[in-house]
Amino acid sequence: MDAGTAAVLGALAGSVATIGAAMATGWAQREGARITARSEHRRERREPRYNAYKEFIAEATRMRNASAVWGIDLSHTSEVDDEIIDYWRLVENALKNKARDVVLAGPTKVTKAVIELERLATELVVEFMTYRDxxxxxxxxxxxxxxxxxxxxxxxxALVSFKLSAQVALDDDGS
Structure with missing residues (x-):
């Protein structure tokens, strides 16, 4: 091989290496930007989820507190009047209003837990009204x-299950 061919091949090899390095650098920058964007997106989703979960847990806890004595002592038979029924309905409606925010915030596992709590809240109120009757x-x-x-x-x-599902959803970093 003569010196001219060697110089051309050397220049070609250098050009290919430079192009390869530029492509690798571009790919790394795009990947870094994608990771940063994904991380930012997850952070932006976490805060609204946190707030929705927190407000829902507050309402579900009110329902749990209202029903707690009925879930502990089978001999408990306090007076049940319209005022108490109205309170239970109020708590049930507040819980369902907050549930909408949680369902929209997701993810699916948390949504399923919320739907279960909504169903149980309605059943509790119906059972309570039937008991009164x-x-x-x-x-x-x-x-x-x-x-x-x-x-x-x-x-x-179900409330305990929801809390655990919400915690997992908030801790999810996407990895």
Whole structure:
């Protein structure tokens, strides 16, 4: 090989290496920008999710607190009047209003947990209203009291599941 051919091949090799390095640098910059954008997107999604989850948990906790005594003591038979029923309905509606925000914030696992809590909240209110209607009618009263105990415990368990799902969703860094 003569010196001229060697010089041309050397220049060609240098050009290919320069182009390859430029392409690799460009790819690395694009990848870095994509990672940064993804990280920023996740951060922007986390804050609204956090707020939606926090507000929903507050309402679900109100429902749990209202039903707590019914989920602990089977012999508990306090007076049930329209004022108490109205309170339960108010708490149920507040819970469902906050649930919409959580459903929109996602992700799917959290949405499923919210839908379950909404269903249980409605069932708790229905069970409570039915209990009010059968007070003094044994054995119906005992059976409805037992149903209230089961629903209250089921709601408590579903609330714990929601909290754990929400925590996992907030901790997800996308990796």
């Amino acid at each position: 059968v007070v003094g009618q044994e054995p119906l009263q005992s059976e409805m009291r037992r149903q209230l105990l089961l629903k209250a415990r089921e709601f408590e368990s």
